[in-house]
Amino acid sequence: MCAETDTGEKHILTWVLVFLFILNIADVFGFSGIADTGVWIAQILFALFLILFVRISGSV
Template sequence: MLYWALIFLLVAVVAAVFGFGGIASASAGIAQILFFVFLVLFVIAMVARAVRGRAP
């Protein structure tokens, strides 16, 4: 999912350079949403691992 966030961020930057405001704005918004979803899933995974503890 982080891969897709980076792809949409790259599309947003390229679109912004060429002056396509609508495409850049939409791609940046999608990248931001995907990044925060990835961040939340990462934190949940770390908490779950901490709660389970180490394997014997």
């Protein structure tokens, strides 16, 4: 069961990094409204990653 959640954490962190990379490119090309919304989504995903990480770290 822990192996499944560890994989889930890695996927969430990967999505956060992908969002931030794409949004930086969008911001460079002048799509700041889209970039702002995307950064908000990335922050939520990162918070979810931290919650899962703390929850799993505490159970070990």
